[in-house]
Every structure is written in C-alpha cells, then in structure tokens.
Amino acid sequence: MSEEQTTNGANGAAPAQPAGAQFSVEKIYVKDVSFESPKSPAIFNEQAQPQLNMNLNQSVQRVGDNAYEVVLGITLTCTTGEDNANTVYVAEVKQAGVFGLAGFDGNTLDALLGTQCPNVLYPYARQLIGDLIQAGGFPPFLLQPINFDALYAEGLRQRAQQGGEQPTTDQVGNA
Template identity: 60%
Template sequence: MAEDISNGAAAPQDQQAQGAQFNVQKIYLKDVSFEAPNAPQIFSEQAQPQLQLNLAQKVNNLGGDAYEVMLTLTLTCTAGDKNAYLVEVTQAGIFTLAGFDARMLDAMLGTQCPNVLFPYARQAISDLVQGGGFPPFFLQPINFDMLYAENLRRRAGQQQVDESQQPPAGNA
C-alpha cells in the first residue's frame, strides 16, 4: 500500500494540470558594495549607532516566461555624525513563471521572488558587516506581501490622480 506523503503540497502533476509553473533557475549576487569611510577611528566611537535600510526591487523580462528579479538592500550605519559603514547588496535571480494571468504574475514577481532572494541578501549583508570589523547585524524578516499590497494601493492612488488631471473627453 503506497502512501501519499506530500505535506499538503500540490504534486507537480497537479501544478502542470492547472497550467501555472514557478521555477527558480539561478540565484546570484549581481552587485556588492561595502564602505567604512571613517575606519579605524569609528571603532572607538561611543555613540549609539543608527541604522537605515532602503529596499528596491526591479524586474526584467528576459523573454518568454523568464524573468530576472533584482532585490537591492542598502544599509547605512551612522554613529553620531559619522558614517560607520554603508553596505549595498543586489541579490538577483532568474525565475520561470508560466501560466499566470497578469494580476497573479505581478503578485508572484512582487512577493514570491523577493521572498526567495531575501535570505541570500540578508546573509551577504551580515557577512560584509562582520567582515568589515563591526558587530554582527541580523536583518529582520521583511513582509513582502505587505509591501506589495502597499505598492498596489499607491499605484491605484496614482492612477486616480492621473485620471483626474486629464481633460474630459469631447472638450477640444
């Protein structure tokens, strides 16, 4: 007697029958930068460090169902009025997304792909900060679903503003 041990996950055949496919082809570091402009003096600073994290995402269609997704994380640490370090990591991946309607494709590119890339970017940042002589930095998880929902709200608001600024049809 054979048992199905899938932990509730859809079998690959079920996914193909539904027509939607999501595959990770490659994950790679696209760009890395680390600067400690005030080293070694900054190591003796007693000021409480202030951290600022910026996040950006870019998607390129590589043709057909292949997409390059780039997740850029920029972490700036200041101590007092001096920059302790600046680290920027662009973690990228090539993904195949087939069989999704336009709305679902946008959601997959905006949530699932960054979720796959984030742990790699987090590790790269941690390694660079520690390798630069600073205490380990542990980047907290990011809720890409929430960020995507906020981005959708912003896009909808911008679309309403754009439509309200257009002259009424028929007035020439």
C-alpha cells in the same frame, strides 16, 4: 500511494494553480555587492550611538519568453553624530535570481514577481549583508524578516489612490 495521487488528479480535483502554470527558480546569484567604512580605523574607538537606515528596492526584467530576472537591492547605512553626519559603514547588496513563470495571468504574474521572488531572494541578501558587516570589523547584525506580501499590497493601494492601473506583464520591468 502514488496511485492514489494519480487517481485524485483524474477525478477533477481543483488544482492549486491554473492548468499548466509553472513557477521555478532557475538561478540565484549576487549581481552587485559593496561595503564601505570610510572612517576606519578611527571609527572603532568612537562610543556614539549608531543609527541604521535601510533602503529596499526591487527591479524586474523579462529575460526570455517565460523568464524574469528579479533583483532585490538592500542598502544598509550606519551613521553616528549630530544629524547622522558621520558614516560608520554602508553595506549594499543586489541579490538576483532568474525565475521561470509560465501560464499565469497578468495580475497573478505581477503578484508572484512582487512577493514570491523577493521572498526567495531575501534570505541570501540578509546573510550576505550580515557577513559583510561582520567582515568589516563590526558586531554581527541580522536584518529582520520582511513581509513582501504586505509591501506589495501597500504598493497596489498607493497605485489605486494615485489613479494608476495595476501593471501588466509588459509594465512589470518598470516596477
């Protein structure tokens, strides 16, 4: 069977990616983590309806010729009370990874850094947020899946509306 695969490649079948293009996950790690529950233990006796607010951000930094650090930041804030003035808890995670990307054009590189890398990191951040909340004495909470492809497409649309150009590999670190 491996002989067939070699033969198919030799017949000039169109590769799924540009020749020599490589995407690899070099390292996954927690860059920063924080959990605060400023009104504990009194907050455990409150019966108010909690409100959740999630803030999602991403940063990219080139760390080598073909290596990029992508940091996916998630902050989940739970509040109660009038105007959500009482903070129940704040869970913040910065899940990071170093990704090897070589042989891609600028637009493809930008798309991979903006979609595939956060897709790899999100399950780790999601699990850590859930564990932090539960360890803080609150009911288990699982973040819903996020469509990073749609978020990236929306970001491109907004940049186009503002008359900005699509980022090149040099601009990726400022995204």
